Amino acid sequence: MQVVVLLAGVVDPKWRLGTLGLRPGTAQVEDTALPRKLSPFDEAALETALQLRDADAAVTVTAILTGGAESDGLLRAVAAFRPHRAFRFGDAAMSLWDPATAARLLGAAVRAATEAPALVLMGREFGDSDDGVLAPALAEAEGWAFCGLAHRVALRDGDILLHRTRGARDEILHRRPPAVVSITNERGNRLRHPLMKNVMLARRAPVEVVAPPTAPPPALALRAIAAVPPAQRGGAGRVLTGPVAAQVEELAAYLRASTTGAA
Amino acid sequence: MHDLCALIPLGDPSVADPFAAVAAAAAIAARSGGRVRAILLGRVPDADAIAAAERDGATDILSAAHAGLSEPPQAEHLLAAFEHLLAAETADTLFLLPAGAVGEELAARLAIRLRGVPLGRCTSLDRDGGQVTARRASHGGRAEARLTTQAPRCFASLRRPAAAPAAPGAARREIMLDCPLPNDVPPPEIRHTAGEQARRLEGARIVVTGGRGMAGAEGFALLRDLAALLDAATGASLPAVDAGWASVGQQVGQSGAFVTPDLYLAFALSGTAQHLAGIGLNARIVAVNSDPEAEIFRVADLGLVAPWQEVVPELIERLRAR
Ligand SMILES: Cc1cc2nc3c(=O)[nH]c(=O)nc-3n(C[C@H](O)[C@H](O)[C@H](O)COP(=O)(O)OP(=O)(O)OC[C@H]3O[C@@H](n4cnc5c(N)ncnc54)[C@H](O)[C@@H]3O)c2cc1C
Numbered sequence: 001m002q003v004v005v006l007l008a009g010v011v012d013p014k015w016r017l018g019t020l021g022l023r024p025g026t027a028q029v030e031d032t033a034l035p036r037k038l039s040p041f042d043e044a045a046l047e048t049a050l051q052l053r054d055a056d057a058a059v060t061v062t063a064i065l066t067g068g069a070e071s072d073g074l075l076r077a078v079a080a081f082r083p084h085r086a087f088r089f090g091d092a093a094m095s096l097w098d099p100a101t102a103a104r105l106l107g108a109a110v111r112a113a114t115e116a117p118a119l120v121l122m123g124r125e126f127g128d129s130d131d132g133v134l135a136p137a138l139a140e141a142e143g144w145a146f147c148g149l150a151h152r153v154a155l156r157d158g159d160i161l162l163h164r165t166r167g168a169r170d171e172i173l174h175r176r177p178p179a180v181v182s183i184t185n186e187r188g189n190r191l192r193h194p195l196m197k198n199v200m201l202a203r204r205a206p207v208e209v210v211a212p213p214t215a216p217p218p219a220l221a222l223r224a225i226a227a228v229p230p231a232q233r234g235g236a237g238r239v240l241t242g243p244v245a246a247q248v249e250e251l252a253a254y255l256r257a258s259t260t261g262a263a
Numbered sequence: 264m265h266d267l268c269a270l271i272p273l274g275d276p277s278v279a280d281p282f283a284a285v286a287a288a289a290a291i292a293a294r295s296g297g298r299v300r301a302i303l304l305g306r307v308p309d310a311d312a313i314a315a316a317e318r319d320g321a322t323d324i325l326s327a328a329h330a331g332l333s334e335p336p337q338a339e340h341l342l343a344a345f346e347h348l349l350a351a352e353t354a355d356t357l358f359l360l361p362a363g364a365v366g367e368e369l370a371a372r373l374a375i376r377l378r379g380v381p382l383g384r385c386t387s388l389d390r391d392g393g394q395v396t397a398r399r400a401s402h403g404g405r406a407e408a409r410l411t412t413q414a415p416r417c418f419a420s421l422r423r424p425a426a427a428p429a430a431p432g433a434a435r436r437e438i439m440l441d442c443p444l445p446n447d448v449p450p451p452e453i454r455h456t457a458g459e460q461a462r463r464l465e466g467a468r469i470v471v472t473g474g475r476g477m478a479g480a481e482g483f484a485l486l487r488d489l490a491a492l493l494d495a496a497t498g499a500s501l502p503a504v505d506a507g508w509a510s511v512g513q514q515v516g517q518s519g520a521f522v523t524p525d526l527y528l529a530f531a532l533s534g535t536a537q538h539l540a541g542i543g544l545n546a547r548i549v550a551v552n553s554d555p556e557a558e559i560f561r562v563a564d565l566g567l568v569a570p571w572q573e574v575v576p577e578l579i580e581r582l583r584a585r
Binding site for chain 2: 010011013017020031040041097098099100103124125128129130131132133134136137139140141145146148149151164165166167168169170171172173174175176184185186187190219220221222223224225226227228230231232233234235236237238239240241244245247248249251252254255256258259
């Protein structure tokens with residue numbers, strides 16, 4: 001059974017974005033100088049794939065990281081988890097801002113891994129530009145089944161069994177392959193640590209790169225991007241000082257006033 | 264200029280604010296003119312839903328019912344029914360769906376099916392001539408992108424706008440659908456989670472949230488006690504969910520619940536952009552953090568620089584004593 005995990009990476013959220021903008025004359029974001037890491041959802045998707053491999057010798061896992069050469073370090077970090085195959089898909093010019101184009105590119109990436117994917121896993125958000133559109137867009141573009149925001153995945157008798165939470169209900173879903181599943185973080189899919197031996201091996205191994213097909217002009221064009229300061233909020237910004245007991249009393253009074261005010 | 268049409272799936276309680284999409288469309292129409300259509304889709308005709316759509320500013324309401332829909336409806340069925348309803352549409356249209364997991368999935372899938380452009384979760388949308396301009400957060404809410412398209416059909420999800428224009432009254436039409444619904448996707452097994460999750464984060468007036476600094480499940484148990492005293496819902500930051508101290512449904516942020524309480528009590532969380540993206544701008548934030556430099560104090564109404572261990576038990580005691 002072929003499991004493909006698509007990974008995008010994000011700019012390290014601890015790093016200042018500074019003068020984020022477009023490369024002059026292009027619709028490409030200039031963020032290649034910023035350090036990249038896997039997002040929590042990339043990690044959850046990767047861990048899910050590794051668990052499926054560990055549970056079933058018939059599962060073959062291919063990990064695909066999108067991006068240009070700036071992502072090679074990250075690809076090596078992924079390879080250290082020893083999926084059956086790991087490659088980078090894309091180049092510095094590849095853009096995933098237009099979902100229809102992105103779905104076509106991701107479909108090509110999956111096909112570069114296998115002609116018969118059973119399960120495609122990706123994070124609930126794919127990289128820094130996506131807010132959850134790309135996974136369902138890929139499923140629709142390929143005519144594959146879809147389940148969004150699963151936190152646990154199992155394979156049973158050729159079926160895909162998925163757990164997810166929607167509001168106040170927990171759902172267990174069944175999907176027939178091929179399916180795209182987007183993963184959200186949970187305790188059970190926190191990414192394991194790689195073996196140091198494998199980290200060293202991956203560091204020396206060559207990086208496999210698959211070039212993306214030429215994309216048609218996007219229907220949705222990125223015109224501008226800029227870092228924005230945190231949204232303004234009305235808070236008074238009053239920070240209490242003095243003995244903690246007195247602070248707690250003040251907080252209790254504040255809460256009493258707020259809750260009676262609301263009643 | 265693109266017409267405006269809100270697509271409202273009914274019958275799923277996990278859609279916290281289905282009519283937000285109507286209100287958002289009405290706000291766009293208030294800026295740039297035009298009518299506000301709303302297509303409501305449920306298992307049975309729903310007079311309350313029609314009234315709600317009208318209150319939020321719809322001018323033309325189509326209430327469509329399909330007896331084959333389950334409650335909650337399956338995405339595949341909603342897609343088939345909406346696809347059927349939109350098949351005959353020819354005018355350039357900006358379709359709006361309510362923000363949240365259900366609306367966002369529908370928007371993305373419908374867009375690809377109908378060869379339109381999915382715009383994602385937008386912060387603002389403008390129409391001008393044949394062009395739609397969308398603004399959207401990126402990089403975990405630390406950046407904003409501006410995107411444009413000339414595509415005839417665009418699909419976006421939007422949250423409820425802060426100010427609502429006056430509702431002009433609506434023309435209403437009801438239809439019964441009998442288009443085929445796909446039967447190759449089995450319905451989910453549903454389990455209702457007991458206890459704290461029953462108190463929905465969305466819609467709660469007070470939310471008590473813990474972050475990584477809570478350092479364990481014991482701390483979260485205390486936060487739940489505190490929440491019970493305040494009749495509040497409990498939330499968590501992403502690392503706290505990762506650690507298993509809170510459940511998936513309790514994650515607040517860009518990648519989790521969007522909450523709009525009056526009061527947001529934040530314990531031992533630093534206040535990253537990704538977390539703050541899940542808190543409505545009108546919430547007053549109370550922060551307890553042992554680090555005086557923590558970002559959360561910049562957005563707080565009231566802050567306590569102290570370890571939570573010295574604050575939470577004491578606070579519970581005092582609130583019990585009142
Ligand atoms: C693509 C992406 C999406 C994300 N989406 C989300 C999201 O939706 N929601 C979310 O929350 N995060 C999200 N994150 C993660 C985010 O970047 C941060 O990692 C996270 O918000 C930090 O959580 P935290 O504040 O609990 O932890 P930290 O940042 O580690 O903060 C812990 C805080 O606890 C304080 N502390 C420690 N001990 C004590 C004590 N005894 N008493 C009081 N205070 C104490 C510390 O001073 C510190 O400020 C996302 C990240 C990415 C990359």
